[in-house]
Structure formats: C-alpha cells, structure tokens
Amino acid sequence: MENDKQIVCIEQLSLTIGKETLLKNINLSFEQGKIYGIIGRNGSGKTLLFKCVCGYIKPTTGRIIVNGKEIGKEIDFPDNTGMIIETPGFIASDSGFTNLKHLADIRKRIDNNRIRESMESVGLDPDNKKAVKKYSLGMRQRLGLAQAIMENPILLVLDEPMNGLDNEGVEDMRRYLLQWKAEGKTILLASHNKEDIQLLCDTVYEMNKGELYQMN
C-alpha cells in the first residue's frame, strides 16, 4: 500500500544518454505538505531529475508515479502539478495575462479572476499590457510562478525559481513558498543557494554526478 500522503514516488530511476549515465538509480518519495530541496553543482543532474518528474524526459529505466499515476504509461505529464524548469518560456509578443489566459483555456479549470488573483499574488499587475519580451528576468520568473500556481496544483516542481530575482524578490519568493506549503502543497525545489534550501526545506538532498544523497 502506498502512503496516502505520498505525492511522488521515484523507483530505480536511471537516465543514460549516449554512453553517459546522467542519473543513477534514484529511489525516493515526496510527501504532501513538505518542501524538498535538491542542491548540487551545475550539470549534476538536478534539472534532468525534475524534467523526468515533469514527463519531459523519459528515463532509461525505473518509474515515476505522481498522484498515483505512472508518468509515460498512464499519463504523459503529471496532472495537478505546477512547474518551472529554469527560465520559463512564454509567447514573447503577448502580455503576461494573455499568456496565462491561453494556458488556462486549455484545461478550462479556472476563470479570469483566478488568473488575476495568481498574478497579483506573485506581485504582477494583470492589467499590465506590456509584452512578455519586455519583461525583466525577475518578472518572467514571477509570471512562471503565477502560471505554476494558478490552477491550484498539489505539487510544485520549481527549478531555480530565485534566478534573476533581486533581494526583495527572493524574500517574496521565500514567503510564497512557505505559504503554499502551509496550504498543503508539496514543493520540489532546486537551488544553487544553500541559504534558501536550509531556510525553506524539510528535507534536503544533494545531487552529485547523477547520484542523490539525503543530507542531515
């Protein structure tokens, strides 16, 4: 029996590209209402692991179960999951609101008010008509977050969400993460910044050359 509160379960996950094994036999699970941090150097495999969890990359071996469904077999991409993988991509010529509206229209789970609410909650003005191409990196990051949370997912996969944020932005982001954790969301967070990880996470893992170790 799987734990009722277990949101993500990764079993014997390995990823080999060419002759190089980039992720090595990873086994772990993430429970509801907690923040899990993954630290590691550039190229250690953090982003690849997140891409596997999000269904962007098919692992060579092993399986990933999110919300009780196996990625790549039962579902292509995890349902009820918000994600940011590094720099969030949007249609550059559209405004932030229009971009989120396009995305929300795909699932039709939320209305315009909820989109506005999500943008406001991360410090963006939904009435700002500026095209996304004119956004600063910090604003794009905030828009990425609004995109990730707008459909009220139970799992958030955030790869370097503090990238491009100024000090005030980082403070805001930390506050949002703790607020979402209090709301019962499970958050997977990858960051270079050890302070973020120590301050926010319940459990911390270190990724080193594709291997994952739990830190004390």
Add this chain to the structure above:
Amino acid sequence: MANQISLHKIFGLFERNWKELLKSPKMFAILISITWLIANMVLPYMDVAKETGEVYNLLEPYLLMFNVVRAMIIIPISYLLWICDYPKAGNEHMYSITRMGKKNWLLGQILFMLSAGFLYLFLLFVISCLICQKNAFLFNGYSGFMQRLSSDYASMNEINGVGIAVKDTLYCHFRPYLAVASNVGMMLLYMLWSSLIQIIFVLQHKKAFGVIINISLIGIGYVTSFFRWNIQWIFPYGNIMLGSHFKYAFSEEIVPLWYSVAYFITGAILLYIVARKCLKEYSFFGLGE
C-alpha cells in the same frame, strides 16, 4: 485525463497556430504562389479560349494545376514553405504541451497543417472559378476546347512557356467531378504525408532533415513523372496526376487509381504510427535550457 483525446484541446491548439500563422510573412509567399498558378495556368487558358471563341468547363482550369507536370510542383512546394517551421515544440510551448498531453498535441498539429493545405486548395478553387465563370459552364463533362487545346491550338498554348494542355489520358478516363475529387483528395493525403514527415523529424530534433526529405520527395517525384519512368509510382507526385495512370487514351490502366489512394492512406497511417512512437519517446531536452 491528459492522455484522453479532447476536441477542446485539439481545436485550442489549432486556433492558436492559425492566429500565429495569419500574422506570419509567409502568407505573402502563399499569395504569390496562388497568383503564379492563376497567372500561368488559369489566365492563359481563358485567353486562348477567348481568342478562339470557345467555352469550357468551370473545373478545367483548376484541373490543369494538378495535371500539368511543370505546374503541379508549385502546390507541394508552397505547402512545404507554409508548414516547414511547424510543429513548434520550443521553450515557449512547454507549458501548453504539458496541459494538453502528447496525443492531443499531435492531433492538433495534424489538424492545423491539414487545414492549411485545405485552405490553399480551396482558395485556388474559388479564385479560379470566380475568374473563369464568365465563359464557362458547369457540367460533368469536358469541353471540346480542352480536347482541342493540345492539337488545334498547340501553338497558342505554348506561348506562356508552361504548356497548359492536359493529356488525353485524363479526359478520356475521368469525368471532371471525379477528377477534381480524386486530385484534391490525393493532394490532401500527400499534404498529410508532408506534415507527418515534418512532425517525425521535429520529434527527432532534426527539423531541417524533414524539409530535405520533403523536398527530395517533390524533386524526385517531379523528375520521374516528367520522364514517365516506372519508379514514379514510388513517389506521391506521380500518383496524383490522373493522366499518368494510363499509357494511352482508352488503354488499360498502368496503375489503378484505387492503388494510388490505398498507397496514400497506408502511407499516412504508417507515418502517423511512427509519429506517435517518436512522440512517446520524445525528450524535451532543449526545453528550459
């Protein structure tokens, strides 16, 4: 949920792609290609008919575009130009792909690409009918003018350099309605082939190869059809030209029409299966990096 087919998601992608395409400068290239076909096929046909005081079937100028070897090359090339940078699976589309699921994304892309082909053929049809309607009749039979064009009026017909006469093997074996339906149907299936080839190579992270394969299919198909080599039947190009299915007027079929239809449908099914498999294995390595 994400794995189920959803018409709402498929048409959402379809609508979004169209909004993007209509703003693209490629629309001008399409208009130029339509203008070329009208100027070099439809107008000369009308002019010769006018000069000789003949009337013709409204569908005849449209049929020329599919059955004159040197003109038909324009249609698949224009279509390829239109779709060559689709499907888009870059960073800016990652959040939409996640929300719609792979199957819906693939079907949405196919529907969009096919609709682009249909629109192109439909525009050609409407424009050619509008231009020709004054001296034309609509009936499921050919005019004497079409039959005399390659014999009695041959010298007038070659003035524009393209040569607009169709072979007697077309009008002796296919009535106009059947000819138009067969040509449009097979051309749409050929466009489906092109789209699926493009999708397969995009899913291999080799978009340029998709374009090269498509251009090769058109180029080799054109040459083999032009010289009427037997290997023309391997290529879609040769199968679409109805007159090629017969060696002489009233002779036996070289390759029956239904073989060509089956060839296109079987090819499209196989390509779809390959595209599905490629999409299942597709890794978004580039996304977010």
